[in-house]
Amino acid sequence: MSCATKKQTIKTENNTSEKTTKETSKADLTAITEVPESKNETLVDTEVDLIPLPPKPPKQLSNFKEVIHNRWNTILQKHVSESGNVDYKAIKNESEFDVYIDYLSETVPDDTWTKDEKLAYWINAYNALTVDLILRHYPVKSIKDIKDPWDQRLWQFGDTWQNLNDIEHKILRKMDEPRIHFAIVCASISCPKLQNEAFTASNLETQLTTATKEFLNDSTKNELTEDHIKLSKIFKWFKKDFEQDGDLINLLNQYADVNISSSAKKSFKDYNWNLND
Template sequence: MKIYTRILSLIAIAISLQSCALLSAGGITSQGQPTKEVTQPLTSTTANSAVNVDHSQWDSLLKKYVNEKGLVDYDAFQKDRPLLNGYLDQLANLDPSNKWSEQELLAYYINLYNAVTVELILDNPEVKSIKDIDAPWTKGRARVDGRLLSLGGIENGVLRKMNEPRIHFAINCASISCPPLLREAYTAGKINEQLDKATKQFINSSKNDISANTAALSSIFKFYTEDFYRGSNKSLLPYINKYANTQVAPGTPVTFKEYDWGLNKQ
């Protein structure tokens, strides 16, 4: 009887460990990363942080290989793999903590997500969509202080928990319907202005059809609806109108556009 009890205990432990791994991979947990909530309103500053991360190497790569539409020249990018690897090594050698400011944490994880996504496409040059790659968002790929984080974990387990919905317009999933990849690295000293720029550009782009009586929105607003409510009585329109050039009338029905997962390749 003791043997059976021990076996059942081992099975229970194994199931528990597997469940924890799945939760982490899927982005339910923070994967051991800090989830410092953003103080509203967010300001851009390099002060009050134990670390100021240098993202200049990533910045130079973005300016070189991303065009004004946010499309990436992946073929040419292959030539500078050593520089990308060096930047990812730099990030991997850091250990983010709550001693970092929310500005530094936002910039770090947004840049990490975007750089690892570019690396993923460069590792799979024949794909026509990131969804053609095995477990693109749930497999551990991003190296941080000896740990492997999944892209889904960075987005859902870290960035979304920081209470800053504009991150949805900063991270890029290498797809046509994603927000364009910004042609500059995010930095603590410019983070608020950069997030505002990315949000305004996306909401007022052709990826949304907005008029006084029309609100056909990107499916991003469907995927992460509650992130954008923020006390608005469960309506997306107050958030849209905060950034839209054309104000949508209250009560306008909201629909969602089909998502194009085709590769954001030049």
């Protein structure tokens, strides 16, 4: 007999069968190996099918704080190139994009979320809302063609109407992680590229490191040699963030492909605000 149809012989007697049935039902017949003999029992060949355990409930998604970004991840993989070019027209036709924005607004982080979970959430939110802002005015050549682009309160998160400035300056920057400046994107050519995957808490350290290295070593964004650095104006605008743990050169040398001298001359590149499409 196969394991799936395995049966066992139970020793019983007519006048004790009812009692045995009750006892075995309590003991869960799935694991019957022996029925104790009493002095009144005689051997009777009785076959009983092993009762299978009830099926396990479907495995619940263990971390909804990451699962909520699945739609965004799919959209990014479909419509953002490896170099960060965004197909806004295609995203505009994605009904799932609107669903994601709505879901974000209904799933605001609270004090039970870890720092990395909050960071991943708000980085994704900033980038998605920036795309949404562009789509509300598309076609457009630059985010700067939109009136007060970073101050428009277009999205309700819980009881608060958010704008991009508040998410960046009142939420993300207060979390003391300067690499967020290479993860959030202002829809412009000189910005860090929009990554074509969603940020998640479990991969955040790797993702922030990758985004920082890619931006810093992209010669269209920064020009680095041992004795001279021509940097993105991001390093000028957010100087305080990059020097909170020491000298800027020390920070750059953690991610740059070249070793920059502490006495290197510094200047800044012009910023290209044209759309990153």
